[in-house]
Amino acid sequence: MKTNAFAYVRADTVPDALRLYAEAGEDARYLAGGQSLMAALNFRLDEPSTLIDITRVAALRxxxxxxxxxxxxxxxxxxxxxxxxxxxxxxxxxxxxxxxxxxxxxxxxxxxxxxxxxxxxxxxxxxxxxxxxxxxxxxxxxxxxxxxxxxxxxxxxxxxxxxxxxxxxxxxxRPAPGSRWGFAELARRAGDYAMAGLCLMIAPDRRDARVVFFSISDRPVRARAAEAAIIAGASVIEVAAVATDGIEVYGDLNAGIATKRHYASVLLRRELARLDQQEAAA
Amino acid sequence: MTGTITISLHLNGEAVTATLPARMSLVDFLRETMGLTGAHVGCAHGVCGACTVRVDGAAVRGCLMLAAQADGATVDTIEGLTDTGAIADLQDAFHRHNAVQCGYCSPGMLITAADLLDRATLPDRAEIRDHISGNYCRCTGYQAIVDAISEVATARTKGAA
CATH class of the missing domain: 3.30.465.10 (Uridine Diphospho-n-acetylenolpyruvylglucosamine Reductase; domain 3)
Structure with missing residues (x-):
């Protein structure tokens, strides 16, 4: 399909972009890289009156x-x-x-x-x-x-x-020196949407931990129970067991709710185990 | 009138100026206005890779960029890259390895492969597969495509050594 017809204007500065939006009204959209917006427009999931192209605002790069x-x-x-x-x-x-x-x-x-x-x-x-x-x-x-x-x-x-x-x-x-991090996702194909994904940051001596899952809920979500368990010094298995506690998990075409909960727990267990091994080797 | 826009770009080495609807995608401009039908429109949402062209030296999706955004840019399509001979070795390898069947994905696949080979280091098969993961081929099963790219990567590395 093709996009609807729209007005196209370019902004050279941020104030310029804000002014153009104020003039065009709420049916306007800012166009940056366009790699999601253009797909949405091609499918007419969105039909803006005006596109404000901000890709030439050098100060934002x-x-x-x-x-x-x-x-x-x-x-x-x-x-x-x-x-x-x-x-x-x-x-x-x-x-x-x-x-x-x-x-x-x-x-x-x-x-x-x-x-x-x-x-x-x-x-x-x-x-x-x-x-x-x-x-x-x-x-x-x-x-x-x-x-x-x-x-x-x-x-x-x-x-x-x-x-x-x-x-x-x-x-x-900047993360504190000695912070540990982990990233993992499960997807059907390289570059495809994840069925479940994990970002992990652990401060030195487990003073703090941030465990974030993506592609399992309506937004990237912090796994507060797992964070508390890490800080409390729980084992890898104990942390993984509470991976999605308190998180509202949503299924999608790639995986149902139970599968996503399972994947999230597996990702967390794997990454924590990898970090433990890394630490033991150091 | 903001519904149309006039753009100037360097297309396959030639200066081009055109007036077109603001909503026209880059790949539609190339195909319908400029008659360059090498880049194809497959899915129109960035998944299949059939519309891949080069803009300012980087491989991009022709369906996810407005022609209006190519104002002032250098755009190269499979036609231009064929004429200059820049990827002749890659095209030859695709031919010999039977990495082309229906040909729908080939222009995008070649530009994506060329992009990987321009990164200089010798990619292994896993890296090649990862790099072309955004280009669908429904005929070959990819094996021959990976064979062809791998062969050219090796040949170019040897040539440079």
Whole structure:
């Protein structure tokens, strides 16, 4: 199928984009990498009046690191995140996950911020941002505001972004030295949507833990019971046993609820066991 | 009128200017306006890879990009890459290994394979399969395609050594 007819305008700056949205009204959509939006338009799942192309807003692109944190500009392409030496060294969780985001040709246009703002429950980047405790930088008519990941993802394709607001970047604190991380997903085919996925961050001496599952619920979800068990020093088997406790799990075409619960538990057990082995070998 | 847009791009080495509907996808522009029918429209939502073309040197989905967004870009299609001979070895290997049957996936498959081979290091079969996982072939079962890409990767590495 083909998209509906729409007006197409380009923004050169963030204020420009916000102004164009204000002029066009709520049926307008921001167009970034377009790797999900264009598919939705081709299927007429969405019929916007206006597309505001923000891909030329240079200020939104790039990765900057300072002493405390790494900021990923919203328009940074997945391919550039994958090739970033800063991400590889400082945020290896994201580096490990990015190769699972669709396929090379999609990663060449799809953007980090686009994936986070879309909040597909099966997507890797929102889960990484939640596991790393990222903070969203959001531009709107009233200025810039910041929303932590824990308060950002609200449901299927639903976020704290108000109509017309633009995600401009995500800031992630450098994990404490000695932090351990894990990433795993089960998919039917490389690059396909996961049947279940896991992002894991464990602070030194188990002082803190963030266990995030994706593709099992309506959004990336923290496994609070598993986190508490890790911090309490529980064994791998004990943690895996409570993997999805308290999480509302949804089935989809790839796997039913019981299967997803099982997969989530298996992923967590495998990654924790791998980390234990790594630690024992060190 | 914002419903149409005029774009200028470098298409297969030639400067092109065209006025087209803003909603037109890049692959529709290439096929219907420019008559370059090598890139195909399979699924129209980025899954099958039949529409894969090169934009500014990177393999992208022609169905998930507006032609309007190619304004100022360098676009290469299978026709252009064939004319320059840039992937002649790959095309020859696809032919010899019978990695082409109906041909629907071939232009996208070749551009995706070329993208992998441009990354210089010698990919193993698992890496090749991973890289072409976004390009569906419903005829060959992929074995011959992986054979062809693997052979060219080895030959190019030896040639460069």
């Amino acid at each position: 790039g990765i900057v690191a300072d002493a405390d944190a790494i900021r990923i500009g919203a328009l940074t392409r997945h391919a550039d995140v994958a090739d970033s030496a800063v991400i590889t060294a400082e945020l290896p969780l994201i580096h490990a996950a990015i190769g699972h985001v669709a396929h090379p040709a999609i990663r060449n246009r799809g953007t980090f911020g686009g994936s986070v703002a879309l909040a597909d429950p099966a997507a890797e980047m929102p889960a990484c941002v939640l596991a790393l405790g990222g903070v969203m930088e959001i531009a709107g008519q009233d200025g810039t505001r910041h929303v932590p990941a824990d308060a950002f993802f609200l449901g299927t394709y639903e976020t704290a972004l108000a109509p017309g607001e633009l995600l401009t970047g995500v800031t992630i604190q």
